[in-house]
Structure formats: structure tokens, C-alpha cells
Amino acid sequence: MDPKAEEALARISDQEWKDLILALARYTLSVSRNLRWRTRNPVELPGGETVDSIVSKAIEKVYSGERAWHPDAHPDLKKYLRDVIDSLLSHLAESQENVLLRAVPEPDSRDAPAWESGSEERERAADWLVGGSRSPEDTLRSREQAALEDHALELLLEECASDPVLLDVLEATMDGYEKPADISNHKGIPVKDVYKANKRLDTKLEAVRQRITREHMASAERKGV
């Protein structure tokens, strides 16, 4: 290990580690929610991995030197560990266990709240499941997925209705403004407040996810599936 890294790690107190672990675990959860998991659970991941095992692995890789942290090049350890976590989750999402064994839910089954907010890239990567030509069933499923996402967006807008800053930030993001500085300039909101608004938006998004899951489970029960 880089002697400077060793020194820097030795200087971190237990309390600082605790705060760092909490931040990394929350980050892991946030990234995990945006990936597709065959477990359909952002906490209990394929291969027996969990949010805390991912955080532990990231730290272990730095301590063992498998990921060579150089404080001169990357002074922010939290950011460096977040990159390691990104890499671990990305590999896990693309692992055979996650991809090959991913279950395709029946549209109205109890499992169907297959509403996951994976990126468009992730969605295309999973397209092998349906092969080159899409069956009418697949097309229907895709339409249902799109309808589900539109419903989620409606609910999110509803959740944000009473908070003008949230609506402004959401509107700017929908218009294609991606960087906080651009959103700030476009809407005249301080960058700090853009970040704060995104934290609140993320929390509301999770509330929407849970609401949709409940709606689907209730619908499945009504249909006796």
C-alpha cells in the first residue's frame, strides 16, 4: 500500500469511520436502487451480497492494496470509495448470476411491481431476454412498464406539488439540464439548494416506489393472483 495511504488511513478515527460507513451505505443503497436485480431488492443482492457487504468489500480492497488508493491523486477517500462501490455494484449487476437468472415477472403477478428505475442503458443490456424479435407479450410488457413509469412520474409531481423549489429542479431536469450549476443558472436557485432539492426528490422518489409496489400488491390480491 502507498505509505501515504497507510498514514492517511491510520489517522481516521473510529467515529470518522462510522460516519463514513453510514455515508457509503446510503450511497450504495442509492446506486443499488437504480440497477436491475433479479432479487428485486436493492438491499439483498444476488450472490448473497448486501449493502454492508458491498461497503466492507470496498474498504477491504483499499486496505489490501487491490485498489491502490493514492491520496495525492485522490485526496477525497469517500469519493474514491464511492467509485469502488460503483465498480462493485456494476460488476454484480452484470454478473451471470444476476443476468442469467433474472426472472421475468408475469404482468399481474404478485412479483410484478417490477418497476425499477434502471437507466436506459441497463434496460437495453437486458434486452437479450426477449431476443431479436419481440413477441406481442413482450411488447405489451414494455408498454406496461412505460405506463408504470409515467404513473410514477405523475405521482412524483403530485408529491412535489407543495414545494416550488422541488418543482423547479424537477422541471429543469426534465428539460435536460443535468448539472447542478446548469439547473442553478436556469432556475436562479443557488447550487447548494439544487443539491438539497435533489436529496428531497430522491426521498420522494423512494416514497413513490413504495406506493406503486403497494398498489400492485393490492391489485394482485384483488385479482387473486
Place this chain on the structure above:
Amino acid sequence: MSNKKPGTRELFRRISQLSSEAEWTPEENRQALAEAGIDPEALTARVLANLKTHRQQAQASWRDAAHAKRSALLQNFGWGKISQQLVGLNRTQLLGAIKTAIDNLSAATRQEYVVAHRKFEKASDDDLRSMLEELEILREVEQSKDGGAR
């Protein structure tokens, strides 16, 4: 600004991405984890316990590497000869040998060594033997420097 308006899925990803880049207080992190059904205190305790194991393993690995380097150095400087000379020496003889070895160092090295090991009389017999080995290395290094200068 990016080139095109994002689809709903991409919009949600961007929200989460920006949220993850924001600064969260430890309390906000705890709350977010708890809302996802994760006990933040139990999680922290588990990861911290693993961290301590990694730290010990890293230290042990560092010690092993240092020990291997030291052994290699001693081999180069006639470790066998020194070790044999030290066998059977009692504590008084070890202390006497160290004082003699220190006296044989150059003035500059002697001064540094004495400052670094000012309480060597309190060291264990094993540590005194290690000191004698180190002093032999220092003597050899100084001699080779002198030889190089000539």
C-alpha cells in the same frame, strides 16, 4: 445542458445521481437507511468489525514484509556470523557488546542512534540481540561507504 430531454427512467437515475453527490449529514444517512429497513447501527458495527480485521491483516502483512526485508539485509551482512556470536551471551554481556558497538560507530551515526535508543538498557534480551544485529548492519554500511570514498 445535455442534448436531449431524458426519458422517465433516465430522469429518475439523474435525480438519484445528484442526490448521491450531495452532502448528507450522518443523521440523514441513518434515516435513509432506516427507511429502507436497514438498521444503521448494526450495519456500522458489522462493517467496523470487518474494517478492524482488514486493518490487522494489513498491519500483519506490513510486519511480515518488513521482517523479510530485515532478514534479507542480515543475510547480506553476515547474519549467521552475528547470530552465532550472540548465542550464550548473558544480559550484562549483551549490554556491554551494545555499548562497544555504539562506540565504534561514526560520531554522527552514534549521536542519532543513541537518541533513538536512549532507553535500550530497559529492552528485553531478544531486543538487545536485534539491536546488536542492526548495529552490525550500520557498521558494515559505514565501512562500505568509507571503502567507496577511498
